[in-house]
Amino acid sequence: xxxxxYTVADSATMLRxxxxxxxxxxxxxxxxxxxxxxxxxxxVYIFGGQLGFRSHANALEWLAVAGMLALFAFALIWLSAAxxxxxxxxxTASNTPMFLTLLPFLSSAFVATATMPAGLRQxxxxxxxxxxxxxxxxxxxxxPIGTNAIAAIAWSAGIALASYLWAVRLYxxxxxxxxx
Numbered sequence: 639x640x641x642x643x644y645t646v647a648d649s650a651t652m653l654r655x656x657x658x659x660x661x662x663x664x665x666x667x668x669x670x671x672x673x674x675x676x677x678x679x680x681x682v683y684i685f686g687g688q689l690g691f692r693s694h695a696n697a698l699e700w701l702a703v704a705g706m707l708a709l710f711a712f713a714l715i716w717l718s719a720a721x722x723x724x725x726x727x728x729x730t731a732s733n734t735p736m737f738l739t740l741l742p743f744l745s746s747a748f749v750a751t752a753t754m755p756a757g758l759r760q761x762x763x764x765x766x767x768x769x770x771x772x773x774x775x776x777x778x779x780x781x782p783i784g785t786n787a788i789a790a791i792a793w794s795a796g797i798a799l800a801s802y803l804w805a806v807r808l809y810x811x812x813x814x815x816x817x818x
């Protein structure tokens with residue numbers, strides 16, 4: 639066989655294996671096909687031309703930003719842990735928290751909620767990423783924070799506590815069901 643024939647045969651083998659894997663893990667296939675489409679729609683219809691940033695924060699404001707982001711990350715880590723424990727397979731565990739990657743795009747992180755369509759605007763105004771984003775933006779640019787910091791801390795604490803309790807319950811249930 640020529641090197642071209644080996645290349646074609648090897649490529650056919652790999653294609654066949656990948657197609658078999660995709661049949662076994664349909665959620666992965668949907669994510670692979672769906673995410674580029676979702677991001678295309680987000681960048682075209684939601685973001686438009688409104689990207690750009692310049693910070694005017696002092697050291698204390700940067701420290702507050704780091705604290706806010708750490709608290710929110712802590713909450714999302716516990717949520718991801720609970721979602722992973724609730725999953726029935728490794729593939730489901732790795733794909734379930736993927737919706738969290740979309741929430742910043744559906745918040746005020748990139749565009750003002752006032753510029754969004756009505757249904758999306760209502761969702762964006764009350765989802766947890768918006769108060770966190772507004773607080774961080776206000777701290778970094780010297781803009782108003784208002785009640786966003788309270789809402790961001792409340793969302794973070796609520797998500798962390800609920801996720802922690804859920805994860806511990808799932809872990810204990812799984813541990814009790816596993817024979818020693």
